[in-house]
Amino acid sequence: MQGLKVSEIWIYPIKSLGGIRVTSAKVMQKGLQYDRRWMLVDEQNGFLTQRVHHQMALFKLSVEKSGFTIVHNANTFFLPFENELLSQPILSKVWDDEVIVLEVSHQASEWFSKQLGFGCKLVQFPEINPRPVDERYHINHEHVSLADGYPLLIIGQNSLNDLNSRLQSPVPMNRFRPNLVFTGGKPYEEDEWRNFSVGKNKFVGVKPCSRCVLTTINQQTGEQGKEPLATLAAYHKKENKIYFGQNVLAIDYDEIQEGDEIVVE
Secondary structure, eight states, X not given: OTTOEEEEEEEOXXXXXXXXXXXXXXXXXXXXXXXXXXXXXXXXXXXXXXXXXXXXXXXXXXXXXXXXEEEETXXXXXXXXXXXXXXXXXXXEETTEEEEEEEXXXXXXXXXXXXXXXXXXXXXXXXXXXXXXXXXXOSSOOBOOSSSSOSXXXXXXXXXXXXXXXXXXXXOGGGXXXXXXXXXXXXXXXXXXXXXXXXXXXXXXXXXXXXXXXXXXOTTTOOBOSTTHHHHHXXXXXXXXEEEEEEEEESOXXXXXXXXXXXXX
């Protein structure tokens, strides 16, 4: 099990929009700092997703000293890390979970509504607000951000290399929206990981990640195809679900960095 190293760290501050590659990140209970702490909701307060609105892939984010710059079709918006937030709580849902979120600002909601061409609101999920992880998989009654179900997702570069060797046109890792990518090891070995450490932090792999049509959306163009889901379904399917990557809970909350060694127990 030698030679496993973190090669990429990613955060996705606004659910279903573009990710940001960072060289280090603070691990928090709900996931990496700033990862999926914001999302867009429609006028019924349901969360918006690339699965339905493919053009959400075209919002690109970068991190600055005090917040994020969001670019869409040459239009930009700055989202500070800390916002005043509107005080009226909003009850929303992420899949089956009800969450209490707060609107960031009328200005932010108007900008996103203009970009998307329909009414929506940008909301934030305060760190103190509860959202328990599925009780079948928790370790210490963990909570999760606005991610689909778990605080972190890890994928081996060799897993993607193996998948791409089966595809006519290779796909980049951004189709799968991992938080951690690692080099070394065998393809798909992360599926079997339970206890492992990254640098000083201990983590627990709790279940392989089932995949959906979001993986078929080109993150540069917003166009949808059939791959890589069709190929994955042919060889990496179990009980009618297609898997790629491992969902992870954190035991420690220290910083992790690119290049950190991974040790699997």
